[in-house]
Amino acid sequence: MTLSDQTTHWQEMDARHHLAPFTDYASIRKNGARVITHADGHYITDIDGHQILDAMAGLWCVNVGYGRQKLVDAASQQMAKLPYYNNFFKTTNQPIAELSERLVALTPDGLNNVFYANSGSEANDTIIRMVRHFWALQGQPEKRVIIGREYGYHGSTILSASMGGMKAMHAQAAQEPGFVHIKPPYGMLYQGNLSEDDFATEAAGWLEEKIIEMGADKVAAFIAEPIQGAGGVIIPPAGYLNKVEEICRAHDILFIVDEVITGFGRTGYWFASDYYGLSPDMMTLAKGLTSGYMPMSAVMVGSRVADSLIADGGEFYHGFTYSGHPVAAAVALANLSIIEDENLVEKIRNDTGPYLAKALAPLGEHPLVGEVRSFGMLAAIELVQDKAGPVLFDPVGDVGEMCRDHAIAGGLMMRAVRDGMIMSPPLTFEHEDIDKAVSIAKISLDKTAAGLKI
Numbered sequence: 001m002t003l004s005d006q007t008t009h010w011q012e013m014d015a016r017h018h019l020a021p022f023t024d025y026a027s028i029r030k031n032g033a034r035v036i037t038h039a040d041g042h043y044i045t046d047i048d049g050h051q052i053l054d055a056m057a058g059l060w061c062v063n064v065g066y067g068r069q070k071l072v073d074a075a076s077q078q079m080a081k082l083p084y085y086n087n088f089f090k091t092t093n094q095p096i097a098e099l100s101e102r103l104v105a106l107t108p109d110g111l112n113n114v115f116y117a118n119s120g121s122e123a124n125d126t127i128i129r130m131v132r133h134f135w136a137l138q139g140q141p142e143k144r145v146i147i148g149r150e151y152g153y154h155g156s157t158i159l160s161a162s163m164g165g166m167k168a169m170h171a172q173a174a175q176e177p178g179f180v181h182i183k184p185p186y187g188m189l190y191q192g193n194l195s196e197d198d199f200a201t202e203a204a205g206w207l208e209e210k211i212i213e214m215g216a217d218k219v220a221a222f223i224a225e226p227i228q229g230a231g232g233v234i235i236p237p238a239g240y241l242n243k244v245e246e247i248c249r250a251h252d253i254l255f256i257v258d259e260v261i262t263g264f265g266r267t268g269y270w271f272a273s274d275y276y277g278l279s280p281d282m283m284t285l286a287k288g289l290t291s292g293y294m295p296m297s298a299v300m301v302g303s304r305v306a307d308s309l310i311a312d313g314g315e316f317y318h319g320f321t322y323s324g325h326p327v328a329a330a331v332a333l334a335n336l337s338i339i340e341d342e343n344l345v346e347k348i349r350n351d352t353g354p355y356l357a358k359a360l361a362p363l364g365e366h367p368l369v370g371e372v373r374s375f376g377m378l379a380a381i382e383l384v385q386d387k388a389g390p391v392l393f394d395p396v397g398d399v400g401e402m403c404r405d406h407a408i409a410g411g412l413m414m415r416a417v418r419d420g421m422i423m424s425p426p427l428t429f430e431h432e433d434i435d436k437a438v439s440i441a442k443i444s445l446d447k448t449a450a451g452l453k454i
Contacts, residue, residue, distance in 0.1 A: 007047050010035045021156070039066035042426055042433055044413065054413045055423045055437045057377075060229055060261045061287035064338045065428040071293045074334035078327045087116075087324040095329035102336060103285070103298060108273050111283055111300035116324040120260035120286040121155025123297040124223075127282055128159050129318050131221045131254055134305045137312045143220040147210055147253075149184040151231030154223060154258055154284070163223060165231070180214065182206040184228055185236040188371045188382060188390065196237040203236070204243035211251050221254035221281075222247075226272035229261035229424070232417040233380035235373050241276045254281040254305070260297070264288030265339055265427050267376035268349030281305055291335045296328035344427040348376045355431055356423075359438045366445050367454055368399075377427055381441065383419040383448075393419050403448040412440035 011032035019025065020033065035047040042065055045051050057063060064071075082093060100114045115130075117123045128146065135143040148154065150165040161174035165181040183190060185203035194202060211219050226241060228234035248255040257280040262272040266288060269275045273283065281304060286297035301309075309316060322328070339345065353376040363381055364372040370384030383399050384390040393399045400416035407414045407421070415422040421441065425433065 003048060007035060008032070010047060041065050041067060042429060050411075052408060052411055052413050053433065053437055053440070055425045055429075056413050056415050057424050057426045058292045059287070060266075060424045061292035063264055063266065063288040063291045063427045064335060064342075064344070065291075065426040068291070068293070068335075068338065070334050070338060071291065071331050074330045075294065075327050078330035082326050084322075084325065084327070086321060088319065093324065093326040093329070095326045095333060096324040099329045099332050102333065103300065106270050106336075107283060107285075107300050108271065108279055110279060110302045112303055113301040113306040115299040115301060116329075117297045117299070117320055118295045118322050118325075118328075119155070119297050120258070120284060121157045121160045122320060123260075123284045123286060123299050124154040124160040124163060124258065125157050126299050126318060127221075127223075127256060127284065128163065130282070130299070130301065130305060130309065130316075131256075133313065133316070134254075134308055135220050137308050140217070142218055144178050145214050145219045146179050147207065147214075147219060147222045148179060148181050149224060149228070149231075150181050151184050151186070151228055151234060152181070152223070152225060152258075153228070153230035154225075180210060182210050184231065184234050185240045186232075186234050187237060191237070197239060200237040200240040200243060203240055204247060207244050208247050208251075211247070211253065216251040216253065219251070219253050221256050223256040223258055225258045225260075226262050226276060226278070227267070227375055227378055229378065230417065232382070232420045233373060233375075233378050233422055235375050235378075241278055245278055245280075256280060256282045256284070258284040260284050260286040261424070262378075264336075265345040265348055265376075266378060266424070268345065268353045269376075270345055289335070290328060290332045291338075293335070294325070294328040294331045295322075296325065296332055339427070342428075348427055352427075352429055352431070352434065353377060356425075356429075356434050359434050360441075363438070363442060363445065366442070366449075368403075368445055368449050368452075374423075377423075377425050377429065379423040380417075381421040381423075381445075383421065383445075399448060399452065402451060403444050406444035406447045407440055410440045410443055412437055412444070414441065414444075 014033050015029040036044050037047050038045050043051050044054050132144050148163050148165050152165040154160045154164040158174050161169045162176040162179045183206050191199045245255050257273050259271050263285050281302045283300040290296045357374045360372050368383045370390040371382045373380050385393045396418045400419040404416040
């Protein structure tokens with residue numbers, strides 16, 4: 001069987017039966033999926049031998065890079081000792097007890113309790129349950145509304161997608177009652193001639209306006225990603241998150257921070273909440289917790305909520321077969337040790353984060369680029385039809401897909417969000433990896449502009 005025949009064989013097998021996530025099924029069955037066979041370091045390789053620099057770290061998650069034997073060994077040793085047992089029926093396991101202690105020590109003060117799930121979606125569904133249960137225990141069951149933001153992403157289950165602000169997901173039966181959304185602090189679209197401080201005040205004011213509109217006695221919580229990842233790497237103006245936290249406190253609304261993407265060093269801090277000086281009531285964790293080597297997520301629960309659940313809640317009728325999986329916990333512990341031992345958080349903050357920003361900055365002069373923005377190992381190159389305004393492409397998304405496809409063909413995995421080219425590299429990226437990524441991105445922009453005859 002030739003290499004081409006092998007590729008066709010696996011693509012046809014996949015197309016016959018596999019309904020992949022976030023996929024146009026007609027297109028994938030017509031054209032075939034890219035079959036990834038192995039990965040090492042910062043590269044993935046497909047069945048045709050095409051090597052691709054993974055500037056997305058999988059899906060924002062492979063923080064320590066591929067091929068980490070320490071993580072493989074942690075999984076193997078734990079599988080040999082205790083491959084699985086549930087955490088129902090008043091049982092636990094040693095790795096999960098140790099991981100809980102580590103996470104409490106790492107996260108902001110006051111987040112002293114942990115509930116485990118398998119994905120960010122499940123963790124955020126858990127938060128919805130906990131938040132509404134908490135307010136019912138306070139004698140305020142009518143406090144059920146949760147405010148999110150447009151372009152916010154909190155998962156793809158029905159409730160977590162409803163809590164998020166992705167309209168395309170809402171259109172596919174994921175817009176349940178009890179969730180409302182405000183505009184995000186998207187500077188390129190909404191800042192205009194305002195100063196950064198004035199824009200932070202105005203954008204935070206959108207939250208207060210919504211609370212007043214709904215009635216604070218009906219609003220249970222506000223949830224925000226510190227930097228909106230899947231929404232296009234939307235970086236808030238300085239002071240915005242502090243202002244929204246103050247608004248939540250003033251109206252007695254729980255403040256929830258979703259650090260699924262920003263957690264575990266990606267911003268140059270263990271958590272973006274550390275940089276912004278936030279004290280959330282609850283926090284969502286996933287992705288970088290295990291660097292994607294095992295499915296695992298966690299809900300960090302502050303004392304106000306946890307104390308009520310413990311003292312007055314009785315049995316919490318919620319959980320998953322794999323909540324607190326011992327193998328996932330063992331991998332998470334080994335992963336945290338790698339991040340600590342290799343000083344990856346400090347590396348992003350002091351070295352490669354600033355280097356990435358500097359390397360990307362010249363792309364802002366490209367005729368297709370309306371804005372370049374980055375924070376740590378998160379970056380966006382926003383494509384526009386006209387820099388003046390700016391004027392977005394219509395329809396939104398086609399040009400981004402074109403640029404993404406050029407990048408992948410050129411050996412770089414970037415993601416297209418609307419017409420923004422997104423990067424979220426492994427924390428282990430070196431200067432030469434950044435240089436290569438930016439070089440291929442520039443070529444992809446040039447090829448896109450040529451195709452558009454710009």
